[in-house]
Amino acid sequence: MAKPFNVDFIGIGSGKCGSTWFFENLVQHPEIFDGNPKEINYFSDLYDQHEFAWYESQFKGCDDRLLKGEFSVTYMYRPGAAERIRRHFPEARIIAIVRDPVQRTFSDYLHAIRKGDIAGSTSFAEFIRNEEHLKFGCYTQYLEPFFASFPKEQIKIIVLEDFNKDYARGFREVYEFLGCQDVDFLPEGVEQRRNQARSYRFLFLENIMVRTYRMLAKSGYTRLTEVIKRTGAPELLRRLNVSSKPLPKIDPDSREVLSSYYSGEKKFVAELTGSNLSAWQ
Structure with missing residues (x-):
């Protein structure tokens, strides 16, 4: 009799917190299926489709002997996602990555330009005047449904800045959380970052590429997008399109506004993780 389908772990977010880098390194572990998909978005965007x-x-x-799982950053933000995941996989391990919400918001701003969601001439000060652009750094409200749906010991919150200080320790803790036997495995190329912000000579070309990925993912063609990415062609096109123009920086006034806005989040994450969050603004 076939075993019921199950996944061992699900990453839920947060966006612009290094999830692509983290996932691509995680699946290098020999006890974890390296074909695990990323950004399925089933329990958020595609559940009714x-x-x-x-x-x-x-x-x-x-292979059933390997750990199965996925990472879709939309799960943290979509109402009902936590309950849907629990309904199908009540024993799944839940992983969330958070970072300084000020830096996360700035990264989101650069990504919005890259996607073509806002004009390239939009300043960061203008961007944060829209409170909709700030909500994704409000981790408290988005993590609460998961703590209401799963036992605390099944949820791991990773503080990106702490993780980056010691990759070996960070991955060891994740492997222990997932129940791996070899907890000392260190992924090859772990110091190579993914999806870092860049300036582009022809921004419209990057807009088209990102919008195409987004359209395919929302239509359920996640595996196709992964196949395309693994050919290396998109990265080659990006390198050819990169500009030497420096990226914008956070202006002092915006930093002060956001530090005040997110002060409660810092307290929440510190209490939740035991981190002193020394790298946060």
């Missing part, structure tokens, strides 16, 4: 069998099909080819 596809049967559960479609979700299961995204893990085709996985």
